Amino acid sequence: MQLDFTEKLILPNISNLHQLSVYEENGGYQAIRKAFTMQPDAVTNEVKQSNLRGRGGACFPTGLKWTFMPKSTTADKQTEKPKYLCCNADESEPGTFKDRQIIEFNPHLLIEGILCAAYAMGIKSTYIYIRGEYYKWYKILQNAVEEAYAKNYIGEKIFGTEFSTDIVVHRGAGAYICGEESALMNSVEGKRGYPRVKPPFPAAFGLWGCPTTINNVETLCNVPHIINRGWEWFSKIGSPKHPGTILLGVSGHVNKPGVYEFPTGILLSDLIYEVCGGIPGNKKIKAVIPGGSSTMWIRGEEIDGVRMDAESLKTVGTSIGTGGVIVMDEDTDVIKVLSRIAHFYHHESCGQCTPCREGTGWMEKILHNFESSEATLEDIDLLLDVANNIEGNTICALGDAAAWPVQSVIKKFRGEFERRVRKSPKVSSSIKPPHLVFAHATP
Amino acid sequence: MLSQENLQQFERLQKFYPTKKALTLPVLWMIQEQEGWISVEAMMYVSSLLEIPVGDVYGVVTFYTMYNQQQRGKYHLQICTNISCQLRGADKLVEHACKTLNVQTEENTKDGRFTISKVECLGSCGTAPMMQMNNDFVENLSVEQLDILLNELK
Ligand SMILES: Cc1cc2nc3c(=O)[nH]c(=O)nc-3n(C[C@H](O)[C@H](O)[C@H](O)COP(=O)(O)O)c2cc1C
Ligand code: SF4
Ligand code: FES
Numbered sequence: 107m108q109l110d111f112t113e114k115l116i117l118p119n120i121s122n123l124h125q126l127s128v129y130e131e132n133g134g135y136q137a138i139r140k141a142f143t144m145q146p147d148a149v150t151n152e153v154k155q156s157n158l159r160g161r162g163g164a165c166f167p168t169g170l171k172w173t174f175m176p177k178s179t180t181a182d183k184q185t186e187k188p189k190y191l192c193c194n195a196d197e198s199e200p201g202t203f204k205d206r207q208i209i210e211f212n213p214h215l216l217i218e219g220i221l222c223a224a225y226a227m228g229i230k231s232t233y234i235y236i237r238g239e240y241y242k243w244y245k246i247l248q249n250a251v252e253e254a255y256a257k258n259y260i261g262e263k264i265f266g267t268e269f270s271t272d273i274v275v276h277r278g279a280g281a282y283i284c285g286e287e288s289a290l291m292n293s294v295e296g297k298r299g300y301p302r303v304k305p306p307f308p309a310a311f312g313l314w315g316c317p318t319t320i321n322n323v324e325t326l327c328n329v330p331h332i333i334n335r336g337w338e339w340f341s342k343i344g345s346p347k348h349p350g351t352i353l354l355g356v357s358g359h360v361n362k363p364g365v366y367e368f369p370t371g372i373l374l375s376d377l378i379y380e381v382c383g384g385i386p387g388n389k390k391i392k393a394v395i396p397g398g399s400s401t402m403w404i405r406g407e408e409i410d411g412v413r414m415d416a417e418s419l420k421t422v423g424t425s426i427g428t429g430g431v432i433v434m435d436e437d438t439d440v441i442k443v444l445s446r447i448a449h450f451y452h453h454e455s456c457g458q459c460t461p462c463r464e465g466t467g468w469m470e471k472i473l474h475n476f477e478s479s480e481a482t483l484e485d486i487d488l489l490l491d492v493a494n495n496i497e498g499n500t501i502c503a504l505g506d507a508a509a510w511p512v513q514s515v516i517k518k519f520r521g522e523f524e525r526r527v528r529k530s531p532k533v534s535s536s537i538k539p540p541h542l543v544f545a546h547a548t549p
Numbered sequence: 550m551l552s553q554e555n556l557q558q559f560e561r562l563q564k565f566y567p568t569k570k571a572l573t574l575p576v577l578w579m580i581q582e583q584e585g586w587i588s589v590e591a592m593m594y595v596s597s598l599l600e601i602p603v604g605d606v607y608g609v610v611t612f613y614t615m616y617n618q619q620q621r622g623k624y625h626l627q628i629c630t631n632i633s634c635q636l637r638g639a640d641k642l643v644e645h646a647c648k649t650l651n652v653q654t655e656e657n658t659k660d661g662r663f664t665i666s667k668v669e670c671l672g673s674c675g676t677a678p679m680m681q682m683n684n685d686f687v688e689n690l691s692v693e694q695l696d697i698l699l700n701e702l703k
Binding site: 203240241295364 | 562565566567568570571573574575577578599601605608612613614615630631632633635636669670671672673674675676677681685686
């Protein structure tokens with residue numbers, strides 16, 4: 107069974123692994139040495155064939171993403187634009203706390219992953235974008251980067267090769283939207299974190315208009331292992347279409363919340379009951395959010411047989427997102443939780459698109475009405491209507507992320523909404539079109 | 550306005566960014582660490598240091614929630630109230646802290662020692678409920694521990 111797989115690739119059980127010397131004693135910085143003996147394209151190819159998929163939420167194939175970057179040729183060295191890598195350590199999706207763990211316990215694995223990516227794509231500088239709240243982890247990362255610079259593992263002509271590359275740690279300042287790749291780039295450029303309209307995509311027009319790749323922390327941490335042991339070995343771990351180990355951050359109503367590393371495809375029920383020790387008070391599960399606040403909810407009865415990988419979660423209408431599993435017991439007020447989520451997206455909307463800016467606020471308001479039993483039956487459809495009108499009509503995916511939980515909770519827990527309405531003293535729709543309100547306003 | 554040490558840091562950082570404007574966030578952080586908040590004078594200073602319009606600096610300061618536009622209490626308790634923390638009793642913590650210190654959220658206590666804020670997920674959901682106190686994370690927080698902490702800091 108999956109649980110028998112004990113090797114941890116990303117978070118092995120080794121003390122003081124955050125120190126460069128300990129990391130090296132345990133085989134660290136061998137992958138980059140090996141990469142230097144290969145052609146850059148061969149490094150990309152290895153990642154591509156491994157089938158590694160991004161761990162930042164969208165599950166995009168990593169090697170394929172790298173091939174979108176323009177290739178360097180010796181002829182245009184002089185006129186060529188610089189290329190950049192952004193490592194996404196923004197980690198602001200509610201329910202997600204895995205990248206923080208990597209930064210704390212294994213920062214050199216991340217640095218080595220970045221070096222491999224930089225070599226593969228001919229990257230000049232990497233910006234690690236870390237959320238502002240992670241002050242302690244910013245210091246840890248900064249320390250690790252300085253250690254690596256001191257040994258010339260980063261900087262000019264690293265490992266005595268002709269290859270030079272820089273790594274800069276860039277602190278965010280409190281904005282969920284900066285995790286979105288184009289907003290992240292604007293933030294590095296010193297601007298407000300507004301998402302950009304795509305296309306052009308970052309590989310063509312990224313940081314300062316130059317080719318740029320954006321990868322999540324955990325994604326990059328898989329790369330050294332792929333280089334060391336080869337794509338075939340990697341592609342056989344876990345689920346074939348979504349291979350590797352994955353960090354799963356479990357929170358909410360479980361006895362042992364935390365970050366766990368397992369091959370993809372571990373049963374959700376095993377994760378909750380075996381690994382996390384079940385639900386406090388042996389209560390039943392009412393709902394599970396499998397991959398952070400923006401993924402669709404599933405009901406407790408649905409978790410049997412569901413595996414933690416992209417394909418299996420699709421069969422129950424949801425996705426793996428960031429692997430941030432949130433568990434809710436039978437006594438949870440799902441409307442209260444959804445209302446809190448709606449507040450989050452309204453608060454974090456950057457305000458550029460009308461459907462997102464207005465719609466998220468509207469959803470929050472309607473949900474508040476449900477919470478206080480002031481909503482009507484029509485409000486259920488109104489809420490769904492607002493969500494449907496946000497989805498797919500915005501510049502970035504924050505709009506979708508706000509709509510999905512609402513759509514799925516209405517679908518899976520419509521009864522809860524109806525029960526709230528029955529308690530409601532009002533009968534007519536509580537939100538009238540503006541002209542009707544004004545028509546009666548004259549004294 | 551930047552201290553000698555920070556000015557040197559600013560010089561060092563310049564070589565890692567192709568534009569001066571890119572240093573907006575790092576420089577604002579330096580100022581906030583020195584002064585505790587970002588005043589209008591500070592924004593004007595950043596504008597001239599980076600040779601960008603002051604409106605751009607203002608736009609950045611107001612966009613990001615962590616830049617303080619007013620002085621905060623000596624201890625800024627930012628309690629996470631997002632889902633995982635909510636499921637484990639965060640609302641009770643906020644209520645208790647406000648009652649004990651006799652303030653509303655975002656309001657400084659009269660002695661200037663405390664400010665309480667409700668914040669979004671801080672990436673510590675596995676050790677919920679939790680709060681950020683200045684730069685530190687206080688995890689697995691209970692009402693009792695909060696009381697002990699507030700007493701120690703009073
Ligand atoms: C609103 C929003 C917030 C996001 N936040 C994060 C984040 O905090 N960390 C992250 O790695 N990706 C985040 N993403 C996804 C990134 O845009 C991007 O897809 C990802 O960093 C790519 O890395 P990967 O291919 O390695 O997964 C977010 C996306 C959206 C739309
Ligand atoms: S969808 Fe929302 S967050 Fe994204 S660009 Fe539009 S307004 Fe901003
Ligand atoms: S929900 Fe509170 S830290 Fe994530």
